[in-house]
Amino acid sequence: MDIQEARLKIEELTELLTKYEYEYYVLDNPSVPDAEYDKKMNELKEIEANFPELITADSPTQRVGVTPRETFTKVEHLVPMLSLDNAFNEDNLRSFHRRVVQQVGEDVTYICELKIDGLAISLIYEDGKFVRGATRGDGTIGEDITLNLRTIRSLPLTIKERGRIEVRGEAFMPQASFLKLNEQRKADEQSLFANPRNAAAGSLRQLDPRIAASRNLDLFLYGYGEWQGPELATHSEHLTYMQEQGFKVNPHWKACSTIEEVIDYVSYWTTERPNLAYDIDGIVIKVDNLAQQEALGFTARNPRWAIAHKFPAQEAITILHDVELSVGRTGVITPTAILEPVLVDGSTVQRATLHNEDFIREHDFRLGDTVVIQKAGDIIPKVMRVVEEKRTGEEQEIHMPTHCPACDSELVRIDDEVALRCINPNCPAQLVEGLIHFVSRNAMNIDGLGEKVVEQLFNESLVKTFADLYRLTQEQLVELERMGEKSANNLLNAIQASKQNSLERLLFGLGIRHIGAKAARILAMRFESIEALQKATYEDLVSIDEIGDKMAESVIQFFAEEKVIALVDDLQQLGVNMVYTGPKQATEKIESPFAGKTIVLTGKMEIYTRPEAKQLIEELGGSVTGSVSKKTDIVIAGEAAGSKYDKAVQLGITIWDETDLRNALEEIENE
Template sequence: MDKLEAKNRIAELVQLLNKYGHEYYVLDQPSVPDAEYDQKMQELQRLEAKFPALVSTASPTQRVGGEPLDKFQKVEHHVPMLSLGNAFNEADLRAFDRRVTQLAAEPVVYICELKIDGLAIALTYENGTFVRGSTRGDGRVGEDITSNLRTIRSIPLTIQEKRSIEVRGEAFMPHHSFLALNKGREEKGEMVFANPRNAAAGSLRQLDPKVAASRNLDIFLFGYGKWEADSLPSHSERLKYLAALGFKINPEWKRCTTIDEVIEYVSYWSTERPNLSYEIDGIVIKVDDLQQQEKLGFTAKNPRWAIAYKFPATEAVTKLRTIELSVGRTGVVTPTAILDPVQIAGSTVQRASLHNEDLIKEMDIRIGDTVVLKKAGDIIPKVVRVIEEKRTGDEVEFSMPKQCPSCNSELAHLEDEVALRCLNPNCPAQLKEGLIHFVSRDAMNIDGLGEKVIEQLFQAKLIKTIADLYRLKKEELLKLDRMGEKSVQNILNAIEASKSNSLEKLLFGLGIRHIGAKAAQTLAAHFHTMDELCEATYEDFIAIDEIGEKMADSIVQFFSEEKVIELLQHLSTMDVNMTYLGPTQSQMTAIFSNQTIVLTGKMESFTRSEAKKLVEANGGSVTSSVSKNTDIVIAGEAAGSKYKKAQELNIPIWDEQKFKEAIES
């Protein structure tokens, strides 16, 4: 076969295979057997190998062809990807309808769509060819994940018309892909994903597209960013047009002429959602007419013509099989319910904290009970009640033990605490939990030393104290299971880098009772060195505004212990920094001086903890709820009810960019 014949045959195969792929992955109506598809794919691969100059970006062989990336590049959205305001009940939906109809001053028609629980993305096509895909990010700037998105076979590499367009959608992991992924990870001894959304987001943020390809993700398109001028006057017609171009549109959308029809649609899917093959967490309601959308416009964060109804937290019924006890780093013994596995709000739940003995007695929870579980905020599972009428008489009352489940030391109640504590400083469980705390992000932030690795090192008797971390040898680590040359070197590099942390990180990592990250920052900024801290008296500590009596007592007691002095000496000889490297109180800019700040939503550039520290370092205090005493609300993505409350109270609202600019200035 000469080059011209090969060119024609490759073009024919690309067109056929893309057509077959669209039928299979988008329409769910395959027109040829799998064997025929495979045979043509193999023929195409042979021809492209022989004539590499003829390989096109539209070829289905190029879905997984990229090399692993070092990092993702930033992408600016020409049209911001704004979040939606939330509705939680029928009253909220009717209030939304009243606002819309009053502002529009004419009847409106709504489009209702399922709110897919995945990762929001944008796809850009130029002259009909897929050229870039990105995450939502903060709504204005996302990350370029084109290589990973090309692995999703329901995303067309070319569309029916040679036009330029940017479309928006939700990438997600279907139930069958999620179950298969977690089963494989369990068999390998790897940590399973909590739910399909986390799995989808984690897959699309892999630097190696081959990993994303193995996860079998899917997508539904629901909107658009950049759109060339045309005569399509409504959102519903654009949805139909997107489907005609070859995009996968969720088929369950509905046009509703009244708010009552909207509420019926919401009610229907509230009960039918378990029957879907993918997760949804609500319903999106949009004004259909595009001219009305333009007239209604936007608030600072949300379109006025759309709202997201959020499903209430899901409940599930299951059996409580036993109660396990765990010992934390401060010696607190916590009971945990071990349950028959049950699906709730998109994830399989087998454990739920019972917090303490008083709660168990108050709810009269017994081993063998049938209980109702609820996920607080669709995240944390908790037992909310016992179904007493299902008791058989075989249930067993539970009482807390007198001895520590880890070291058999006598348990004690301290002061007026509800919790039971193990007071043995050499308790293995406390030592291990203390190490996990020491390497955590807010403490020494030693990347690669997660809970499982610490457990592994502890079981292998390679570490017992904090100082042991800095004595680890490469040859010791290489002997452990699943420890390769590269991962071991990364861990050792991270341990070495942690030696340069500022004093407050070490202070917090030491786990002094009553001393959190904020107090550690205050102490470090005040005393500057570990030596000065060790020599300080109770009166020195209590003189600091933010240090109370209990905290001062705890600090004095901690630094008076011989084993602590010995540990600090060891760390010092290992070149662990003992000096504060941050700004002094006099150097700190006071942009938030004496102001009360509320943080809400998710930020792109900071974790919640990091943003809190920045506010506090600049003179402000952070509270969890919005009130008339709040000075500023700093809102990230999906800000929710706090954002709404701030609007109602006319409290200044800053977005992430304004917060960053204030800090940097």
């Protein structure tokens, strides 16, 4: 066989094997037995071995690389991969529908899709060939996992479309593959994966693609980013087009012309999801018409034309063995339940939040109790209630401490707060948590400074204050465990780069009480330099609609402290930027729907906790009260709102649900 004959035979076998793989892995309808597929694959391998110069990246033999890489490369998404707003019940879905109709009219069709519980991915094709695959990451920056994604047999290496297109979807591990993987890991005395989602994410972040190839992953594609393909008018047309190109699209999507049909679809899959061969954690509802999507637009984080209905949180019964106490960066003592391990919604839970002392007393939790736990939003476990009929009389009362578990200082309650708080400014636990907050993504965003590294630096007495981070040297870092020269150099570069951050990141990182990321941005835009903010009076601060009394008092008190004045001076001497460098137009005043308004919160909250909602509203100039009167401007009602809701209706007061609150907050964030 000469090289020309070999080239033609390789093209023939590649086309044939690609067809067989599509039939087997996408259509689940193979046209030939496995033995025939193996025969053709071996024939292709033999020809490529004799003519290695003819091997191409899209050959079926090249799905699995053989050389593990050292690390994953960061990649920027040209079109951000935004998250979706959540709906938790029928009322949330109807509120979403009302907002859509108000914007685009009654003539709207929705596409409902199963929300696959896996790892969000982006795939880029150029000239018909798969060239790059990445994780969602933070929505803007992801990781290049191309080699691992190539190992997924249902992912086409070539498509018919020759324009540059980016398709998006979810990589996941089928339940059968998950059970098989854990059985093998158990036999090998390795730790087990908690659920298929974690197993899929862990598999795709293996540096050796051969490991990912052995895990039998799969994927479904459901959307797109950058698109140079044909102009299509609807999302459903995109789904059909992707199927025609050979992409695996979940077959259970449905077009719904009314919100009632949407609710019926959600109800059906809420009960039917256990019968699927893979995990889903909700239903995604999208406006079908792309022109209507464009008219609806986006908030800072979410498209307004889509929403994810989250399935009801699943509950389980277990034993409360102990309570562990942790100290946060503001000194708040948080109790965590230590539980008998129990499987909840596919993952093993043995720790859950108990919130605070009042919550423990209100529910009368005791050591040894049989308790009901729930995964809130399918993520954070929390202890819900006691199964009183299981009590034996041997249960023990839970006693909260009088002194800090980290520094032994006496604990106090400030301003009638429910939280116990350590007010020792030198408490080591608070110092560490403060450092972790300072370097976090929304603050100074120092890549490579995770919790473990921060704790290591603190325990080695290399870092005690924020300023100490900017004094670290290569020599100090390479002495740390698991810190080589390259890692140390990367970390120092990240620390150096953080000096150029705009002022709002520094303000948020400093951890001023009551000042979140949004308030820090408002203050930075208004005063433009930390020097001007330090000189601001109480009147200057409260004149800003979004800054309430407590926030103003907190800023004044913070910058009056001598240690803070010294810290700011120290950071400035070390070259940390102290001025606002954001967009000029951002200095305009942000309108707040809460400024000067009286708000009442009632009912069970799902998206926010009551204290979170209260703080967010007060940060934006609102006043939250406990009772409804003629002076009330807005009532925000959760589930089982009760008499306050009824009174608001009688008085004709504006009533919001939690989704309305979130949308208002997102609107402000987007301005």
